[in-house]
Amino acid sequence: DTAVSQTPKYLVTQMGNDKSIKCEQNLGHDTMYWYKQDSKKFLKIMFSYNNKELIINETVPNRFSPKSPDKAHLNLHINSLELGDSAVYFCASSQGGDSYNEQFFGPGTRLTVL
Amino acid sequence: DQQVKQNSPSLSVQEGRISILNCDYTNSMFDYFLWYKKYPAEGPTFLISISSIKDKNEDGRFTVFLNKSAKHLSLHIVPSQPGDSAVYFCAASEAGANSKLTFGKGITLSVRP
Numbered sequence: 001d002t003a004v005s006q007t008p009k010y011l012v013t014q015m016g017n018d019k020s021i022k023c024e025q026n027l028g029h030d031t032m033y034w035y036k037q038d039s040k041k042f043l044k045i046m047f048s049y050n051n052k053e054l055i056i057n058e059t060v061p062n063r064f065s066p067k068s069p070d071k072a073h074l075n076l077h078i079n080s081l082e083l084g085d086s087a088v089y090f091c092a093s094s095q096g097g098d099s100y101n102e103q104f105f106g107p108g109t110r111l112t113v114l
Numbered sequence: 115d116q117q118v119k120q121n122s123p124s125l126s127v128q129e130g131r132i133s134i135l136n137c138d139y140t141n142s143m144f145d146y147f148l149w150y151k152k153y154p155a156e157g158p159t160f161l162i163s164i165s166s167i168k169d170k171n172e173d174g175r176f177t178v179f180l181n182k183s184a185k186h187l188s189l190h191i192v193p194s195q196p197g198d199s200a201v202y203f204c205a206a207s208e209a210g211a212n213s214k215l216t217f218g219k220g221i222t223l224s225v226r227p
Contacts, residue, residue, distance in 0.1 A: 040219060043219075043220075050212065056214050099208075099214065100163075103215070108155075
């Protein structure tokens with residue numbers, strides 16, 4: 001019974017394509033996040049949503065667009081994929097948007113852009 | 115600009131001994147610090163945290179120490195077990211609502227049986 005799930009787990013695609021990564025949490029949390037772990041292994045916040053409202057939007061190219069249809073879902077759509085987008089993307093959720101609130105992470109989606 | 119630094123990429127210790135994982139930070143506005151543990155092909159899981167008003171927090175075999183003047187924290191695991199072998203991320207945040215976590219790049223701990 002997975003708490004935070006992501007699909008797909010692996011995604012291999014060509015440069016220039018548009019792709020989406022889906023995230024769902026069944027914890028009843030009100031805040032969801034997207035993180036990117038690049039080749040240097042740093043885990044960096046991209047976006048956070050609280051009750052479907054965008055709270056954190058780091059300096060991410062506007063090719064990346066998060067979509068939150070409801071509190072339990074936060075999808076990430078990426079347009080015109082570039083080689084530098086290759087990374088592992090993690091979704092997370094928490095009850096409350098403060099950093100004091102424990103964040104639960106999904107298993108990650110490894111995106112490879114060829 | 116690395117605000118959270120984990121300068122040692124890896125650590126290997128013998129089962130039963132102490133593991134000490136270090137983390138340094140540069141942002142003096144950070145007031146809350148966390149450690150996350152990550153196994154391969156899984157997402158990070160929360161391990162332990164400490165507020166800047168404390169200098170120590172203990173949870174079973176895990177203790178986190180904070181030295182604010184040195185902008186340094188460390189995670190002690192004692193006794194270390196083979197199941198502790200994982201990547202450990204240090205993270206920090208500033209005070210305030212909707213504050214973000216800033217992560218280090220992790221330390222790979224290997225506990226030898």
